[in-house]
Amino acid sequence: MHVVVVKEANLSTGIGADNQKTMAVAIGRSFSIQPGSLFNNKSLDRGSPAGRLSWLGDGAAATPRYRQTCVGAQQRPTWLPGLDPPPHLDGTLAGDFGFDPLGLAEDPASLRWYVQAELVHCRFAMLGVFGILVTDLLRVTGISKIPVWFEAGAVKYDFANTKTLFLVQLVLMGFVETKRYMDFVSPGSQAKEGSFFGLEASLKGLEPGYPGGPLLNPLGLAKDINNAHDWKLKEIKNGRLAMVAMLGIFVQASVTHVGPIDNLVEHLSNPWHKTIIQTLANSSS
Template identity: 75%
Template sequence: MAVTVGKVFLAQPCTSASFIANGKHVHRSSFGFAANPGAAPLRHSWTVVRAQERPTWLPGLDPPPYLNGTLAGDYGFDPLGLGEDPESLKWFVQAELVHCRFAMAGVAGILFTDLLRVTGISNLPVWYEAGAVKFGFASTKTLFIVQMILMGFVETKRYMDIVNPGSQAKEGAFLGIEAAFEGLEPGYPGGPILNPLGLAKDIKNAHDWKLKEIKNGRLAMIAMLGIFVQASVTHAGPIDNLVEHLSNPWHKTIVQTLANSSS
């Protein structure tokens, strides 16, 4: 019987087979039912004999129709139905990409600087206090204004490319250096600056690269959540937490840490 939930049906030819049973010539179809011995064997009739499972976040789940598997990392997860509107879904896809990339950069930056701090290679503050550090080359207000201008410019260009795909790759759209960025499609810029290794030049057929990025990005967002919780509970960086855990793995775990923090 073909299963309908979360599956894509594939039609295959139904073949037949013959064998000797109890001294009689018995003809069976591919389903195992005995056919009429006097009838000619049917060897090329088509029927639905199996279904190919589509990976979903919950096994056996029937994914919503608007999540048809074409998006990178689409496992049918939308319990609140937020993506029913195609325009909203387009924005959510771009928002997830941006959050994934910031999370990957954040996790890498926190771990790297924390490692330098713990090993004594550099006198850096713990990551959650880095924002309060005063820099000698510029005031906090100046740095904030510069960041707002730069980030505002980049985000505006990204927004314009989403609204009108390809518009930011036209000549004169980016100070005459459009070719250095060479937008591939909304959310996936390229060129020698943002794609120096030349990966996924054919972005339309780069599903594997997109899937790898979105999976690593989602993992990074979970990691960032864990780092936030660790900092709130232990008031220490992730490398400090790791070193403490390794010093006594059976007694210094998340269970004991949360139990001690609540007492």
């Protein structure tokens, strides 16, 4: 952070002279200029502009008035160092590093929707990475005969057929997403009494995109959502990392046709020769 400190010395003389202003600006440090202290140097020529300013500070009738203005010129971090962020991304949003090369979020209404969409994708990605790694670990260690994650959808389960599972998921997910959208359009509307089978107190949202209550916030984190910027930043960073991880898992499965734990075990067995470079080279040949 750089702080710009501006010191103004307004010098009014008793002989009707115009007000003179001396301004000094420092980046990264502050310093004071007293009227006459800089220019009362005998080495300065009295006929020069600096000498004339020093003469104004010497007069007994001079009545100095000081006014200090501190302007915060914070240079916030951006996704590309040295890049000026676009004006519609002012740093108030959690995880805002000025990344919008296509200008998709210039419209405020679109920006609100993109924020909620990113939150949902982040949370699904974090759940997806966790589920894939845990089930793959159980499968590789032999604890359970769970199919690899990209074949799980084609497996027939004994407790229900595929069509039934699909319809149940469609209804449940559709209901939840509809409620979320309604809360986005009209914040707080889904917390009104009678809007959710009498469970409103257990699902009381903090703000759109951040549900609360003992069911969705059992640890009571970030109860004061207006002062929870650090929690929001941590979530969005982990969510973005999870989305990148999911992309890596997709590509990995397409190239190697095995799960991530299998790939990790193979790499650890011969770290210098079982790498992504050798894997991509062998897959292309």
